[in-house]
Structure formats: structure tokens, C-alpha cells
Amino acid sequence: MGTGDAGCGEGHKPPLAGIRETVVALASGLTSGLLIVAIFPGKALSTLMHQVLGLPGPGAGTGLVVGPYIMMVTFITFIFRRRRLVPFITASTAGISQALGSIYLGPGVLTAPAALPAIFCSLAAAAAVELVLGIARGLEDRWAFIAAALCGNLMLLGTYWMAVFPAIGRSVIWADAALIASLSAAMAVLLGVLPALMYMRLTMRRAGNG
């Protein structure tokens, strides 16, 4: 268990997620998605981003907090269970449960018309993460995670701008988009990758001690 239990050699694809890995990924995604809804109930995240930090919008909460958080959960779950489709299942479940939770569990920023686009965006971002982790077999973990976090988080942000925010009557302007995207990229690495790498180092150390 932990890192390196995939049992596959250098450059080879790991096996597909089995039932156990799928359950772990679903549980991880669902729990983490609902957890962030509980941490930022209602419009708390929007208030933090726009009123407290003074950041423009829309998308600051998604790109700076929600997306990187989903990346972190996805990578930690992937380190825990290295199987193909584990990142996709974890990220999509987390994204969908976070979006639907914020829509239906409280009067958040998103409203019912955004539900279907939000599902699509979560799937797109999850596909981006799975794809990058799959194609980056030749890279070291940290670079693969950084690439996946950047692609996944910016895919989530971009598709949210295209599909989710217009569904609730909002859109972003170029000047704000550049700032939000830049900060989102930085946060994807800081919040999405660093904790996952720390977790990986910890598990490797434990495995070494064992």
C-alpha cells in the first residue's frame, strides 16, 4: 500500500483501477468535495475572494481554492492507489460533489442552471489530470504532478468561465482573466502539488523504515 504498489516497471502503464481502487477514489472524491462545501458554506468563498481579498471574478474561488484543493486530493489518492483512472474518478467525483453540494445544500454562488455545466467541467478537468498523468510517464513525479495540476486546474477554470458562470449570468473580462489564471496556476502548484509531494515523501519514508 502507499507509493509504488502498482508493481509496474519504468515507462509501463499501471493496471486499471479495480473495484477496491474505484471505491477508494469515489469515497475520497465524495468526502473531499462535500468537505470543502462544509468549510466554505453558502457564499463564504466568494466573500473571501471578492470582499476580503478584493480579487476580481468570477472564477477566483474556483481557480485559487476549489481547483487546487481537488488536485491535492486527487494526487494524494493517486499516490495511495496508483492505478489508471483513479485520478479521473477522484477528481470528477470531487468536482461534481463540490459543485452540486454548493448548489443544492445551501444558497451558494452557483444556482440550479449551473449544475449540468458544472458536471461537464469537472469531467473535463478530471480527464485533463488523468491524461497528463498518463502521458507524463517519462517525467519525475513532481513534474508530472505540477503539469497535471496546472492543466487540470486551468481546464477547470477555463471551462467554468465558458459554461458555468454564463449559466448564472456572469462572465469574465480579459484583464481579470489573466490575473485569475496566473494566480490559479500558482495556487495549483502551492496547494495542489506541494501537500501531495509531502505526503508522498512521508509514505516513502515510512515504507523505507518498514
Next chain:
Amino acid sequence: MSMPINDSLAQRARRAGPAPAAMAVLLLAAAILVAHFQAPAGACDPGSSSSKLPFALTDATAVSAGDTAYIFGGSQTTSEGATVLSSAILSFDRTSSNVSQLSAGLPLAVKAARSFWDGQSAWIFSGVNKTATPLDYLVKFTPPDKVEYWEHFFPYGLKGCSVAWTGRYAYLFGNCVCTSSPGTRQNVIMFDPATPNATVIPNVIPVELAGSSAVWDGKAVYLFAGRTPLANGTADLDCIMKFDPAARTCVRMNATFPSTRYSTGAILNDGKASVFGGDNSKGQLDEVWTYDIGSDRLALSDKRLSTPMSSSSYAIIGDTLYIFAAKTSGGPTDSVETVTFKAKGAAGPAGQPVNLAGLALVVIVVVAMASISLYARRKDARRREMNKNGGSHGHGNRGRGLRGRA
């Protein structure tokens, strides 16, 4: 498998296999698919007019009457710097850009009044006098100088309400957050200038409302943002509400502003509402928002007011919005802000410009993924080649690849 460094891009892509390319194409196709979830974009050209009011003014009210706008009352800053309530009626002529004070005046000095133009006359009501008491008066001004006055017309004092003229009735929404107005902030007053008569429609608005702005689109009135009282203070609003005069219902729309605000201005232009300026907890705003009534979408214009401001005195003449007597961070101003609305170029299927920022970001990510794919596979192949040749040239397998640990 070896991979020559000087491969062509096509060769490398072919060697990389179809999966990354297929996924990239799928993602790009999906991105294009969702591009029909498009957002409207504002189109306006803000600036300051060379026209000046005869004195610095704030909290006035204005109506548009053809090529002329009339500005009523307000809080006037004298040349000595003192602040007094004004009973003046100012006339702004668009063709000459000249502002002059009429010989006729209001029968009372008032600020924070509201007004509308019924095609022949301006009706002025609401606001406070020097004792800060919400007023129940009604004034009718018929150019050039006829003024009629009803001292106690409305059933209760009004301040901070918004008004929309439908061509037959004027509807007044809410009331101020002040001690004299509990129980009236969810009311709508239907005012018939023909009689004249005011009828209260009680408890229609879903929240206690003050400081909103309103437009009439021919079917319904749309109310933008505002302020509502709390047990221990007030809360600004971010919502848009729709009042249906026929059904006498008022409901929240899905679109909301990204931040709360009150004392915005709102006008209807070319089937869309433009909501500009306003106040929030941090001061005045310079944003101009376009609300597409048909699609219930709100979009921030890429242009802004020349300075953050809130004003209740504005008038649209032709395709130009004139904002008078604005409140800015520097206090009252005598300048006249202009915002010229004009059609924008490329439009999507819904008649609105495509949200290119989101599309561009998705395309960048897809391109980045394709690049990562090529780079990673090339690096992987080189490493395999080194391993195959028994090489250990430093950049070989460090045992840390994603799939590298057994």
C-alpha cells in the same frame, strides 16, 4: 525503442500514439461544444463631458425629456464649501452641452428624491429635507416653468425607493432603511399620474428593499441590488429581481452581481439593462454591467466609468447616458459623466460576443497537454535507449518516474 532527436513533429506525434491526440481533440471539441454557453458583454464608451453643473451637487434626481435633461434638488456645495439642500431645477441641453438653472424651482429643498418623465411632465417625489425625515410630497414639473405641489400625497414618507415608468403607471419599490419606514420596504406603490393617485401593493418584494435601481422592459420591472436591514445593521444585496405588474409578483432572477452593492444606476438600452456605479462597503464603484433580460445573464463591461461613483441623477439621451451630481470619493462633483452605448462586433449564436477568455484558456491547456505528451514520450524514449545501451549518463532513470517504482 529509439527516438531520433531530429524527428519531425508529425513523426513524433505518430510515435506517441493516438491516445493523447485523441484526448486532446476530444477536449477541444468539448470546449467548443460548451462555447454556446455564452455570456453577454457590455459595450459602452465612458468619459467625462466638458459640461459642468453650476455647483457641486450630489443626491439629486434627473429625467430625460427629448434632447434635454432636468436635474432636481440634491445636496449642493456652495462656493464657500458649505453644504445645503437644493430646491433648484437645472436644465442640461445635449446639443449645446449647456447646463443652466431654471427660474422655476421646487417648492421644497430636498435630496435623494426620485423622478420620472411621463412624456410631458416630470414627477418628483421621495427624499428627505434638512431634518432627514422621509417625505410624502409630490411635485409635477411641466417645462418650461410650471410647478404643481401636493404636500402630503403618498401614504407614508419615502426615501431610497427605486422607480420605473411603464408608460401608464409608475411603480415605486421599497423604502429607506430608517426608523420611520418599517413595514413599508417590501411594498410596491403603483402611481397613476393621470389621476394622480397612489395605490400601495403590500409585501410584494421578497426582501426588505432600499437603494435599488429599476428598469422597465415593456413587460416587467427589473430591480438591481440594493440594501436590506438586519437586526444589527444593514446588508447590501447582489441580487436581481423581476416584478410583474400584471401578476403583481416579484421574484429573484438567477443572475447575481459578484459583489453586493446599492445605489446603482440602471437604464434600458437596446433591450438590455445597463447597471453602473453604486456603493458598497469599500466605497463607490466604477463598474458598468450589462444585464441581458432575455437570457438572464449579467456581464461586466470591459469599460468602466471614468471614476468610481454613485448617482441617482442620470438620464439617457439618444445612445448616451449622462450622469449628473455623482458622489465620488472626493465628495460631490460638478462634472457630467457620459457613457456612450454602441453595438459591438462579433457576436455568437445568441447574439452575444463569445466568452473568449474561457475558450482561450481551454485551448492553451490542450496545447500544453499535447506538448507535455510529446516531451514526456521523447524523454522516456531517450532514457530507454540509454538503459538499453547500458548507459548511466546522469540523466538516466532515477527511479522516480510516475510508473517507475515497483
